[in-house]
Amino acid sequence: MLKRHRKLWGFLGGTLLVVLIGLGFFKATFSPDTTPTPIVKVKQAIAPNKVFETYRYPYDLTIRNSKAKLYSAPAGTKGAKLLGTVQENHLNDKIVGTVRKDLNGQKAAGYIAFSQNHRQYWISAQNVSFRNLNQLRGRNPKVEAALSAGLKLVGHSQYSYGGGRTLSDIRHHKFDCSSFVRYCYSKAGITLGNLDSVTTYTLVTMGKPVKFQNMKRGDLFFFTNSRGQVNSHVAIYLGNHLFLHDHNQSDTGGIGISTLNAPSWRHETNGVVRRIV
Numbered sequence: 497m498l499k500r501h502r503k504l505w506g507f508l509g510g511t512l513l514v515v516l517i518g519l520g521f522f523k524a525t526f527s528p529d530t531t532p533t534p535i536v537k538v539k540q541a542i543a544p545n546k547v548f549e550t551y552r553y554p555y556d557l558t559i560r561n562s563k564a565k566l567y568s569a570p571a572g573t574k575g576a577k578l579l580g581t582v583q584e585n586h587l588n589d590k591i592v593g594t595v596r597k598d599l600n601g602q603k604a605a606g607y608i609a610f611s612q613n614h615r616q617y618w619i620s621a622q623n624v625s626f627r628n629l630n631q632l633r634g635r636n637p638k639v640e641a642a643l644s645a646g647l648k649l650v651g652h653s654q655y656s657y658g659g660g661r662t663l664s665d666i667r668h669h670k671f672d673c674s675s676f677v678r679y680c681y682s683k684a685g686i687t688l689g690n691l692d693s694v695t696t697y698t699l700v701t702m703g704k705p706v707k708f709q710n711m712k713r714g715d716l717f718f719f720t721n722s723r724g725q726v727n728s729h730v731a732i733y734l735g736n737h738l739f740l741h742d743h744n745q746s747d748t749g750g751i752g753i754s755t756l757n758a759p760s761w762r763h764e765t766n767g768v769v770r771r772i773v
Contacts, residue, residue, distance in 0.1 A: 551758045553596040553608060555738070557624040559589040564623035570597050570607035571618070579617060587612050590627065591619075596758075603747050603754075621747050625651070632713060632735040638684045638773040639714030645683035646676065646732065646740050646751065654750040655742055661692045669751075673730050674699055676742035676751060677716060680732065681772060688772070696730045703772040711769050718768040719761075727768060 562583040569576040579585065593608040606621040629647070633640060653669040653676075660666060660675025671679060678694045681687075689698045699716060706715060711733050719729040731741035737756040745760075746752030756762045 551596055551755075551760075553593040553755065553757065555593055555626060555736075555755065556628045557591050557593050557608065557610070558627040559587070559591060559619065559623060560625050561623045562589070564619055566617040566619055567607070568616075569618055570599060571620070572599055572605075573597075576618070582619075585613075585617075587617075591624070593624070596621065598760075601760075603745050604749050606747065626738070626753050629734070629738075632738070634713045634735075636714060636773060638681075638686060641684035642680040642686070642714065642772075643732065643734065643740065646680040647753075649676075649751045650740070650753060651748045652751070653742065654748075655744040655746075656750075661694070671742050671751065673742045677730055677732060680740075684773075686772060696727045699730055700727050700768060700770060703770040706769040706771045708765070708767045708769050712771070714772065716770045716772065718766055719764040720766040721764060726766065729764070733769075 559582050563581050565571070565581055566579040566585060566587075567576045568579055571578075582589065591610040591612065593610050595609040597607055597609075599605040599607070604622065607618045608621050608624060609616055609618050611617070649669055653671060655672060656665070656670040657672050659670035659672055660679060665671070665675075666679060674694050674696045675691075677699060678688045678691070688694065688702050696718060700718060703716070706712075708717070711717060713733060713735045715733045716730055717733055717739070718727045719731070720726045721728040729741070729743060731739040731754075733739050734753065738753055739756065739761075740751075740753055742751045743754075744750065746754055754761055756765070
């Protein structure tokens with residue numbers, strides 16, 4: 497009888513363990529607190545050359561590299577042909593990008609279409625930069641000082657999660673989204689909380705609330721990511737649907753300029769806006 501009880505308890509104990517493991521797996525799989533496999537990896541595994549993102553991109557741009565290669569379609573896509581370089585085609589470096597396509601959801605692998613001399617070309621987004629940003633300048637000296645400091649780092653600072661909270665990080669231009677915003681406004685003489693503890697959740701309490709449709713240059717606005725994390729990212733509005741921010745999915749992989757014309761960014765804005773000055 498004793499042996500039978502031991503066997504029974506052993507069976508029940510083993511069954512309970514399996515159930516607990518199963519529940520643990522279920523929670524790990526479906527809990528909103530866990531990070532799922534990045535969708536970029538999933539897309540790459542399915543179709544590595546498929547174009548997944550398209551949006552209107554009607555902004556003045558400058559080609560930064562005269563030796564940049566030009567294509568008949570985004571490089572890596574079906575039918576794309578090399579059309580030579582900017583220099584070989586004797587093109588003006590001032591262009592207007594009309595359409596942008598990102599490969600596999602990666603903005604760092606994006607291509608921009610433009611027309612010149614009655615012909616369409618595609619060029620890597622890494623080889624162009626925004627121009628005429630001075631046309632967006634406002635009259636608030638504090639805002640302009642903050643933005644001037646941030647714009648100097650575009651393309652010169654890779655995203656660093658948790659970075660920007662020590663003087664050493666700042667010297668080496670290591671920031672994440674919230675520490676970068678704090679850095680910008682610190683250059684305008686405005687302190688947005690403590691250096692070592694700034695987050696999107698502290699920045700969302702700064703300044704005064706503004707309606708999204710009334711957003712102006714220099715305002716901070718926030719995003720809720722695809723996992724439902726509210727106020728998970730913050731950016732500074734530049735005007736003309738452009739914004740300055742630090743994100744590993746920006747064109748530069750860090751501090752860069754992005755557009756609200758892109759569904760991938762616009763769909764994650766949550767309407768929260770704070771005016772600092």
